[in-house]
Amino acid sequence: MITLLDYGAGNVRSVINAIESLGEAVKIVATADDILSAEKLVFPGVGAFGNMMAILNRKAYTTPLKAYLEAGRPFLGICLGLHALFESSEEALAVEGLGILKGTVKRFDVDLAVPHIGWNGLTIRQPSQLFRGLQGDEQFYFVHSYHVVPQDQQVVLTTTDYGCPFVSAIQKDAIVATQFHPEKSGRSGLKLLENFIATGSEARLPDIRLEHTCLAKRIIACLDVRTNDQGDLVVTKGDQYDVREEGEVRNLGKPVELARRYYEEGADEITFLNITGFRDFPLEDMPMLEVLRQTSRNVFVPLTIGGGIRNYTDVNGRTYSALEVASEYFRSGADKVSIGSDAVAVVEAYLQTGRKSGRSAIEEIARVYGSQAVVISVDPRRIYVHDPAEVHHHVIETATPGPEGQQYCWYQCTVKGGREGRNLDAVTLARICEDLGAGEILLNCIDRDGTNSGFDLELINAVKSAVGIPVIASSGAGCPEHFHDVFKRTEAESALAAGIFHRREVPITVVKEFLSGKVGVRR
Ligand code: 1PR
Numbered sequence: 001m002i003t004l005l006d007y008g009a010g011n012v013r014s015v016i017n018a019i020e021s022l023g024e025a026v027k028i029v030a031t032a033d034d035i036l037s038a039e040k041l042v043f044p045g046v047g048a049f050g051n052m053m054a055i056l057n058r059k060a061y062t063t064p065l066k067a068y069l070e071a072g073r074p075f076l077g078i079c080l081g082l083h084a085l086f087e088s089s090e091e092a093l094a095v096e097g098l099g100i101l102k103g104t105v106k107r108f109d110v111d112l113a114v115p116h117i118g119w120n121g122l123t124i125r126q127p128s129q130l131f132r133g134l135q136g137d138e139q140f141y142f143v144h145s146y147h148v149v150p151q152d153q154q155v156v157l158t159t160t161d162y163g164c165p166f167v168s169a170i171q172k173d174a175i176v177a178t179q180f181h182p183e184k185s186g187r188s189g190l191k192l193l194e195n196f197i198a199t200g201s202e203a204r205l206p207d208i209r210l211e212h213t214c215l216a217k218r219i220i221a222c223l224d225v226r227t228n229d230q231g232d233l234v235v236t237k238g239d240q241y242d243v244r245e246e247g248e249v250r251n252l253g254k255p256v257e258l259a260r261r262y263y264e265e266g267a268d269e270i271t272f273l274n275i276t277g278f279r280d281f282p283l284e285d286m287p288m289l290e291v292l293r294q295t296s297r298n299v300f301v302p303l304t305i306g307g308g309i310r311n312y313t314d315v316n317g318r319t320y321s322a323l324e325v326a327s328e329y330f331r332s333g334a335d336k337v338s339i340g341s342d343a344v345a346v347v348e349a350y351l352q353t354g355r356k357s358g359r360s361a362i363e364e365i366a367r368v369y370g371s372q373a374v375v376i377s378v379d380p381r382r383i384y385v386h387d388p389a390e391v392h393h394h395v396i397e398t399a400t401p402g403p404e405g406q407q408y409c410w411y412q413c414t415v416k417g418g419r420e421g422r423n424l425d426a427v428t429l430a431r432i433c434e435d436l437g438a439g440e441i442l443l444n445c446i447d448r449d450g451t452n453s454g455f456d457l458e459l460i461n462a463v464k465s466a467v468g469i470p471v472i473a474s475s476g477a478g479c480p481e482h483f484h485d486v487f488k489r490t491e492a493e494s495a496l497a498a499g500i501f502h503r504r505e506v507p508i509t510v511v512k513e514f515l516s517g518k519v520g521v522r523r
Contacts, residue, residue: 018300042075069085101148116142119140124136130171160179234252236250241379262508266508272288272303274305289329465491497511
């Protein structure tokens with residue numbers, strides 16, 4: 001029996017699912033006594049350091065947790081569950097950590113996108129029972145802006161490189177804690193969890209010892225989901241956002257089955273976009289939540305969900321906040337949420353008032369769940385101009401001139417699935433969303449969507465050079481060479497595709513084989 005410490009601030013469902021998939025039962029801590037009576041305790045911290053410690057203190061969990069850890073009893077901390085072991089964190093300077101290990105938690109100070117998001121390797125520093133059955137060159141899923149800095153080097157179990165080496169796992173007595181998420185790291189992560197659950201196995205060093213590690217470029221499968229005219233929830237796919245063919249919504253398969261297939265084929269992440277979320281309130285659209293629940297039961301890579309994340313008042317006059325909608329998605333198995341139309345409204349309000357409200361969906365969700373959990377989905381389309389001075393937008397010179405030979409264009413943000421264009425450009429939107437606390441940009445492109453003509457590299461370069469957070473290039477992938485282009489000719493951290501995967505034109509395995517040896521991808 002594994003005891004799980006859930007303080008209610010994130011997606012513990014994936015950890016529960018991963019442990020249960022290994023045939024082990026999970027008991028969730030309900031009282032302080034449950035901590036002391038645990039055989040093995042797992043603490044999957046999610047969100048922000050200050051919020052986590054405040055809840056632990058409020059629930060009177062701090063004292064029993066310290067007692068459990070000081071006795072060196074079996075413990076697995078994940079992400080913030082690792083940070084909690086230290087004395088303090090730059091994320092909340094006035095807040096004390098558990099102080100079980102001497103040292104602190106620092107923000108990445110590197111010339112690379114922060115958060116560090118994606119699959120990276122481990123340089124293994126000492127033997128551990130966690131490594132049983134691992135070769136040593138496996139990659140694990142990371143998503144964080146802060147990393148631990150222990151005073152005592154003896155506790156360092158693994159390091160990982162991201163601009164500089166940082167400590168990615170610690171070990172002391174029966175206490176282990178990882179910066180990466182084993183529950184989101186596919187088969188390698190499940191193996192590591194299984195090793196923690198197993199008792200009495202010997203500590204070992206894997207055969208392969210990496211000297212350096214490198215963040216892999218991610219390949220993401222995207223499932224646009226909506227109800228068709230028969231009332232079934234289907235995966236659909238548009239051409240430039242038009243999902244109907246001869247009047248009918250295209251049906252390319254069932255969401256849960258397709259997500260499972262992409263996981264098996266090696267997708268590094270899976271994104272669901274509830275494309276009619278702007279008009280159908282997601283908390284009334286229960287099938288979508290059920291899709292998430294079922295998928296997270298057997299898909300162990302990160303899941304992002306978007307669609308309908310905004311404040312909403314129902315017919316009875318009850319108001320739901322965007323944070324409540326996001327929370328329901330997290331509880332159902334999402335690791336990140338993506339905000340589309342509402343992000344445009346938030347930025348428009350910001351530009352009008354010239355200040356942050358502190359209460360926008362982006363700020364509120366980032367405050368509770370952390371920036372890394374907030375993705376902004378942008379749906380831009382090109383607007384050509386003859387002269388940059390014609391508009392007050394971020395204009396680029398383009399190598400593909402417009403219909404009247406215009407050599408410049410700007411990227412207009414749209415809302416409601418591309419139905420409505422706004423007086424706002426995608427570069428400005430991305431920059432302000434980063435400032436408000438977003439952790440990643442999902443950069444679609446209506447002109448390229450469903451065309452198989454390749455990613456809009458000019459758009460990606462324009463946005464990527466304006467922000468310091470990771471960018472997911474999306475729309476237009478038609479062949480493996482397009483992924484190679486996007487990774488070689490832009491700095492995008494990941495590339496997303498839909499149509500070619502759904503229609504089995506180019507499987508994910510083929511994309512990865514093509515990139516292997518040219519671009520670092522997860523095997
Ligand atoms: O505005 O917060 O409710 O979120 C709605 C979400 O649904 C947004 O993220 C928006 O991008 C998405 N969406 C709305 N309508 C459509 C549509 O297609 N009619 N889909 C839509 C957007 C674009 C990509 C697509 C890539 C790759 N889908 O996600 O998967 O373009 O396609 P490809 O590889 O086949 O070219 P809100």
